[in-house]
Amino acid sequence: MGLAEKRAVAAYQKDKWPTWQQKLNAITGFEPTYEIAWDQLAKEGYSAEYPTMFDYNFFEPLEIALKSICQDDLGKDALKEKIKKVSITSTRSWCSLEVKIEGDTLKLDADPSYERSNGSVTSYADKMRLALEAAL
Numbered sequence: 001m002g003l004a005e006k007r008a009v010a011a012y013q014k015d016k017w018p019t020w021q022q023k024l025n026a027i028t029g030f031e032p033t034y035e036i037a038w039d040q041l042a043k044e045g046y047s048a049e050y051p052t053m054f055d056y057n058f059f060e061p062l063e064i065a066l067k068s069i070c071q072d073d074l075g076k077d078a079l080k081e082k083i084k085k086v087s088i089t090s091t092r093s094w095c096s097l098e099v100k101i102e103g104d105t106l107k108l109d110a111d112p113s114y115e116r117s118n119g120s121v122t123s124y125a126d127k128m129r130l131a132l133e134a135a136l
Contacts, residue, residue, distance in 0.1 A: 001042045008047035009038045012054060020059045027066045029076050032106075033085040040090040043113040053112040057097065058088050061124035062108070068129050069136070078136040097124045101135035 001009075017036075025031045046053060069075045084104040090111050092098060097110040108128070 001039055002044065004047040005042040005044065008050045009042045012050050013038065016051060016055075020063075023063060024059075024066060027063065027070050028079055029070065030080045032083055035085055035087045037087075037089045041088070041112055043090075043111070046113050049113075056117065056121050057110050057112040057114070057124065058108055060121045061097075061128055062086070064121070064125035065128035065132060068125075069132050075136070079132070082136050083132075096120070097127055099127045099131040101131055106132065 021034060041054060041058075042050070043053075066079075069079055082104065083101075083106050085106070087105050087107045089107070089109045092109055092111055094111050094114055096114055097108060100107040100109075106128075110124075
């Protein structure tokens with residue numbers, strides 16, 4: 001990761017991530033641990049697009065999925081009981097989102113440079129919601 005990528009990641013972590021974390025915690029009613037592999041998400045040559053890449057591929061779909069799951073106390077309680085950590089990585093090259101529940105962890109793995117559209121947000125949110133519903 002070069003200097004441009006490091007600066008862009010640092011700016012996202014400072015300016016946008018705290019707002020996302022507050023939003024997601026407000027939806028769920030608790031504070032899961034977020035383990036984000038920022039160095040993996042930081043794709044070379046895309047630093048100007050990080051806000052859109054990170055939002056569209058991970059945080060906007062997660063917000064939509066969590067709103068669906070946590071629409072009532074039954075969903076909120078089930079999520080709080082099962083999920084303690086959200087892990088966000090990018091170990092798959094040029095692949096769309098993979099969602100897994102392993103133990104008490106919701107694992108999201110995608111190459112954020114793969115897709116950045118409103119359609120991918122909806123598709124990714126559905127993948128997250130379905131995985132969570134099946135696990136809860």
